[in-house]
Amino acid sequence: MKGKIKVLCLLILALLILGSNAYAAQLLTGDTYAPTVKKVYDEQRGMVSKFNADDKTYYPNEIYLPNEANPANYRIHTNYSKNTDACAACHATHTAVGQTLLQWGTVYDTCMACHDGTISTTYDVQMGTIATTQKPTYGGMFGSGNEDSLSNHLVTGAVQIFAAPGGNVTGNYETNDTPDKAGATAWDITFGCESCHSPHGLGGNARILNPNVNAYSYLNYKSNVAYVYNSATGYYENSQKYQWVRSYPYNKGTQVWVNGQLKTEGVDYLLDGTSGETRIKLLQGNGSVTVVYAYFYPALQVKMEVKNYLQSGESVQHTSGINQFCGACHTDYNTDTGDIDTSTGSSDKLTGHYTEAYRHQVGFKVDEFKAFLPLTNMVYEKRSNGDVMTCLTCHYAHGVSKEFWKRTLLDSTKAAVYGYWSEVGENGLKELAGSSALKRAPNMGTCETCHRKGPAAEGYNANTGQSVSVTATTYESQTGATAVGSGKCQSCHPKYYTGWSKTAHFDNGVGCEACHGNGSLHVKAPNSRNITNPATKNVEGKVDTCGTANCHGKGATKRTEIYDFGGVSESIIYYSEAMSQVQEFKESKHYSKGGVYCSTCHNPHGMIADKNGIEKQLKYLPNALCGSCHDTGAAFDWATFMPKVARSDGSDQALHSFTAFESEMPGLR
Template identity: 25%
Template sequence: MSKVKLGFSFLLTLLFVGMFSVVAFAAGSNPVGTPPGDPADMKGGLVTDDSAKDNNYDTVRKSNANKTGSGVGGQNSDFNNVIKSDDMVKNADGTHGTQRTHGSYMNNTNSCASCHQTHTGASKNLLFKDGEYATCTACHDGTLGFYNVFTGSNSAGTFGGTHDGNMSVHLANGTVELKAAPGGNSTGTGNWEAEFTCASCHAPHGSYSDRLLHENPNDMGNTLVSKGGKLLENVPVVTDITAKNAAADVTYKDATGADVTINYVLYRFDIGTTVDAAYSAKGLTTGDTVLQLMKWNGTKYVNDTDPWLHGYEFDENHVKHYWTAFKDSTGKEVFDTDQLKKGEILGNGFAGVPASKTALVSSVKSLTSGNVARGYVVKLDVSAPNANNVTTTTASSLWASKKADGSTNPGYVANRGVAMSTFCSACHTDYLAGSGKETGTFDHAYRHTTTSDSYTCVRCHYAHGTDVTVMRDARGLTYQNILDDTTNYFPGVTGEARTSIVKDYLLDKNPSSALKRYTNMAVCWGCHTSSHSEGTRNTDTYQYNSTPGIDSDRNGIEFDY
């Protein structure tokens, strides 16, 4: 995994809100400075010594030939002694390179041993550490050169932090269940009983998104659209897209009780002489058959590119039923997304079959309807890897904004922020909303807009956690920015006194589990100092510049794009 720069949207307890803060657990029995739910030997979020729970390879317990877990975890880890997949054959010309740990595995891979022990795992799923949280943080605590989730950054924030204040974490160690998510389903139905762990948000074996963000968070990819998910049921198969009208095929009531209708079709056709790039990239060509999911956008049908999920369940007769499956006129499932060996070719939002696979083509041409479970896709602005294969992400690329000088965010890409908010709302269901009316699946309330790239969740919230050193004031200035600005912030104060006063300046006076990127109500003031400015304009008294009446001296979030 590599570096992330995420955050969150407006209002105190908006979408990717932390499950609980350390402050909220102050009355618990854990030692001071220990995240709630962790064993006593995990201090400040860092594993100091949990070797008793490992099955490491050493001179006494030779339990794993790959030495999985040996030298991993704790602050004394030796990167050079840890089993890795360096120098495995990578290219046809015989050149070598380092394999990926999470996904895109090579056919001579040794990457499985990075996390699993075949016969001697310390926990379920054969993980070499005791649980998902401990397994992930064994490498991602900074000791092995990988992305360090405990280091404060302007990306995803931090697990643990400095404990100097504002301590709030997405408690991903399995202590709480998904139903603890503010704005989520408190009734415990569906998948809400699942433990909240690192794998609740990240897919360790690869995903369609950057930062390994999960393609099916909280199983919402396989939950009906009418219940807030992305599963489409009984979508009709059509062969003439121009003859299909815009009558809605999916109808449900929103949180206000109003009828909502959306229209999807599965368009089946044979590729003509012109081959779309998406199909040719998968090896399809003229004469091959395609089944493409399409959505009516109010004017025409456009391709839906959400990837199809391939999971399955068993019924009471132990018959396997795939989440994404297609039926003939009798209602029989005759085609699903686990037929790769039969010649099916899957792309984003479509399946294709080469004309040479005549039996499979015949099955596809008998289809009349289908169910489609769709994955979540979140794309970020990620840099190229450095020497340690660590990358960084620019959080501000997810939202449309302007600096005080009027310049726009050059890295902004339309709809990425909304995709991030949609991902967060897989658990924080009620918080995906527009302003101006009561909304919510599980409770109704007026909410801040999160369905816009201007106010996406990550603009105001972190994903991993906060502490006083990573939070910002209304100008978007961090602890280090303020510490260095001896002209406008606490001039004449130096040394330890300055460190203390800057931390106190950023200390949240109403700490919570909200994972706020900005301290106190600076989370509101940072934007609303210029929004509706006639009523919220700063007076001369509170300008940072001594020259009164200068608009550029007003507050307003500044970002390093």
């Protein structure tokens, strides 16, 4: 017995030593709609932060960020020098976990590795704050999923772009063939952070807004466009002042022809986009040819003035393009005709390319309402020919919640805003209409700010001798909801539904409502308050979602401590019967110290296949999955740490306590 105990002690010591390199910086959340983990567990130092703004990187425990102490002086998404190190912050050349060589499993996970507040020197888009200032961002907040009156752009990859209100729901999607992209298709594209933002700053747009949003550049590919020499500037220019989208993956389609011959960039000509438009300079005979012809992808341009970047006094003033940008997806909602002086009458006549309706006009002068806009933090676009209403006049780009309204509308440092909203108070900042719809104020507060029907209706109570109040019916919780079946989820969440239909959950009749609760109220008024989202629960709650008596928690567990080392946290545990997967997992350090939960590794909505076509219900292939947190090395084999064990239902399933010495315990095959 003593000999066995010595062997076990040595094994435990070896694991502790080997574990000192565990938990590299890229700890996956597993749920693409959940906040990322801000701390990781190190055997020697305990829970440590994934980021410290001290210009030092402690691999493997810390995210790498160039010039991390002052990122304002190093725009990681746009400042590419010839010896740039920016790529390494997101990509791994030979050991990537995600597609396109990402160090995280998805684009959303990659973005949130920094922008969920982990990197304290940049924008926290989850909470909607500017770095450490705690001042609200211009774009609003995405939230964690459990905030009151929360609405946001669902950038987790759960929906396709065609789900955008005012978009193409017909299924007849626009396509175009270009030299770089055969059959480029709009609309049927997964919606995520990259849909609105270009992480590499292509096109030079402010706020790295995507110049090819919803395949705009692919669908509007320009051919044989004349560029005429301008002797004053020394460049060939076009009056439309196009900015080209170029570099990979737009290389083949970017062409310049001189006298009927295709020329080579860097050898025959140079392109210059520093002025906000792309211009051409020939390296031989510049100006001797009157006209050159170009083929290129035009950028959907958005311009703005950003002052006091990342400071508490940061301000943003849009100057052009935001209505067209939003309209790339919300097409029918964009009633901007370009004529800012004349009302289009869009509220009195049917408009729309995909669906007809009466719609509020945008793109007209706000002079009549301009004095009232600051009362609700409403904004406008300052064009060269006047100030106009935009989509962002009434809406935030990312999202809102009651908490965000409280920070922005009850901000005592802004006298005009506070004076207008203080009478409403915090209790009045509650959405009653079902969805807060990314609005700058609850309910129809943005409408009232400009249209001012309240002051115009003064005297009603006095003249009628009545006191009129409002009662509203809404769906604020899941209470009273009934089951509707998984088929109802498909129309809004087709990607998740299709993935789920390939899983063991589907095969065993475990539907959407088994994890998300009854969905009848959510179907009637979709919002985060009337549906259960396991991702918003704490670690224990997430694991318990999987560990119900009828699912992965079934099976008896008899736990006996057979040896206590005394003063040492490790002890030897004996299980006299096959235990449930969930209880077994709860005994592991992954759960007790690492903050890991079931869907960190498992994908409840899909399968992944290896090169032999064998499918597993995991987020990524096993070795890559382990490698996303641990420095595993080339010789690593996940099966060593997760051998098969007998379960109470008679099946053999992988061990979920992740400890090699337990392979000697009873019940293991």
